[in-house]
Amino acid sequence: MAIDSSEFRRVLGHFPTGVTVVTAPTEQGPVGMAIGSFASVSLDPPLVMFCPGKESATWAKMSGTDRFCVNVLGDDQADVCGVFASKADDKFAGIEWSTRVTGSPVISGSIAWIDCELHAVHDGGDHDIVVGLVKGLSTENDNGPLLFFRGGYGRFEQI
C-alpha cells in the first residue's frame, strides 16, 4: 500500500507530543530547533533520542558538535517554539539562556532540561535518529508542558 505523505502527517498528528527545543553550542554561536520527536530510550546507560530532518540547517550546524541539550517547553512558551521552528538566522536574538553541564544552552523558563553527549547517529529515512548519553538533567519549575496535537498547541489537563 502506497502511503500518501499528507495522510501520513494527518494520522501521525493524532499522536500528541510534548515540545522541546534541542540546542547546541557551535563556533558560530548557539543553535537550536523545535523538536517533537524526543523520547527517552534507556535507563542504564541513560540514553535519550530525537529525530532531526536531514535537510535541517540547524542539524547541519549541530553535526560539528558532540553535545546537545533538550529543553522541555512549558505551556507559556509557544512563542519560543515558534522562534525555534523558524528558519531565522539568529534564533537566540531575543532569548535568555544559560549553561549547565555540557555548555549547551538551557533556555530560561523551560520546565526541564536534559544535557547530553552525542552517543550515536542512526539512519532514519529522511531524518536521522540521534541518541544522546545524558550527562546531567533537572527540572526548573512546576509549569505545565506545551503540547502539540493535530497541528495545534495545547495544555495538559489532569483527569
Ligand SMILES: Cc1cc2nc3c(=O)[nH]c(=O)nc-3n(C[C@H](O)[C@H](O)[C@H](O)COP(=O)(O)O)c2cc1C
Ligand atoms: C511542535 C514542533 C515539533 C517539531 N519537531 C520536529 C522534529 O522532531 N524533527 C525535525 O526535524 N523538525 C521538527 N520540527 C520542525 C523544525 O523545528 C524546523 O523545521 C527547523 O527548526 C527549521 O529550521 P532549520 O532548517 O534552520 O533547522 C518541529 C516543529 C514544531 C513546531
